[in-house]
Amino acid sequence: MKAIWTSASTLARLAAVLLLGLWGAGAGAQAQAPDEAAVLRDLREQTQFISVTVTDLYGKQQTRQIPVMIFRPAGDGPFPLVIMNHGRATAEKRSAQGRQRYEWLSRYLVGKGFAVLLPTRVGYADTYGDFDPEDTGSCQSRRPGPMAVAVADQVMATLAFAKTLPYVDTSRWLVMGQSAGGLTAVATVSRHPPGLVGAINFSGGSGGDPDGRPRNPCSPQQIESLWKEQARSATAPMLWLYWENDLYWGPDVPRRWHEAWTAGGGKAEFHTLAAAGQNGHGAVNFDMDHWVPYAEAFLAKLGFETPGVIARPPASSFAAVDEVDKVPVHAATREGHYRKFLASKLPRAYAIGPKGAAGTASGDWAIGRALGFCQRKGEPCKLYAVDNDVVWTP
Template structure:
């Protein structure tokens, strides 16, 4: 399937919900887990990114179900965000991410950053030098991509690179290298905030301008107005500087999402098990942990709202098609 980053508005919205918060398909969530129609065909590979000392990254690869029958498939390489507890970060935080792309004929690769989950090594702090932070990650992204695109069944000519939060920023920095084998970039609420940087927002805005002057790949940026990590003034400034410097980007401002464009689901994932997360058609949500968490989440969600359904149980996406 040819890929030129000419995504429809419906794809853009679905893509945002997929990586930054919640998928639209969650309206059909049910109380019991149902296998997605696209089998995940998951395997884990270790990709060497440094020889001395040896550092390998843990990479989860998913292939479309019909890959065994021949043919090749476009690849979506997805970069995850930062965590306050890297060693205990989940290898795949949301199974809907690979399913979404698999169901549309993509192969998926999801590398873990250095020091995250079972990836070796550690990230090097760079303070306010957000370009250096991204450049470190970009080197590893390049090596992971070179490794994964050689896997049988992947079309090395049809690749997009995506990421959310810190992964979105790393994606933009990687894209500034204008890799010839990548068609385009997806930036979901991308950015970096280091504890030892006193002016993180100014650093991002200035650095975005430098990236824009070098980037020739098309990109799509998706941000929310009530994102409490990166304010609208910050990401609008980043986008303005990026495009003014010559970067080719389309901005999708999806406005307010719940109380915070990213935090609701993050808090749910941090809760103890058993846990459940439910959402309503109008965007309301409920979450609960402990005994009968599913019913408690549904009751909380349904307070004044209609058609609440379970989206996730214990971190696994669940739903049933109507």
């Protein structure tokens, strides 16, 4: 497959959201479209466009330009690669589905030393419209095979592009995905491409409707058949993570899908996590405290042992947590932003930078999100307080 890429500037988005680094979103915040947040300078965010050619269920072929978001660590690399793949909103919401950033997952992976490439597939955001290569037909007679080919084709085009980047090491790469992106990861593993060492499937599948058919996806047996067949050619190990209160699939269907995959010869470690939020389907974004330990163990087995969990510093003697006037930020930030931190529930964290940046978060992955909010514009930040302790030292 031929892949062509061109640069696309994203700097114009900065001004509209100048204050996003000052106050974090809640623990249930979902992945953001790139026009909803400033460029993540600390993750060296870029967006490139590549050309992909895909065929839909009805044999219609199209070539489109899709955006690929790139996040990477500091330094020249080369860094091992993760290609992360997004989900699929239900039909009535798909026109509003923008590019998915998966910021907290991306921050976790960059912290472990990975370069992360996140393609927005054909039929979403920039290419939403009259061509949908992920259409699988009617609910009772779905054909997910052509969709699986189309999504994996786009991963392979992204991989071809990654091979041109001097800071990416494609001799060791992983594919990951959430929802339809999880199906994308499974489809990619079935092709056993060179350099692929593992994959993570977050809540993967197809055919769910949390409003019209909660916990009762369309034709789940078709995914069983597809994945049993695809498993015959799969070699890379996988980690499959689902949540008990997934309103797309329910708790039982994913287990049958996993049984089909392993019956076909595929290798996959399967875990059902406890209920998270109102709908665990998107819990990759808001239940990191619980899924990250599984990912850490899985990735360590593959040789990626750099910790992705940010350690909690010990309490310091700099100040008591409620001594607002001691916080080394501007007075306005102390009185507004830091007092919001003090009013938030535990677990919570507050981070500050040397030039006045600040970030706070409570709930899931509080330390990581507080640092992320603080560092978005590129300023290096340190934790000031965690829960009821000041941990900062001058």
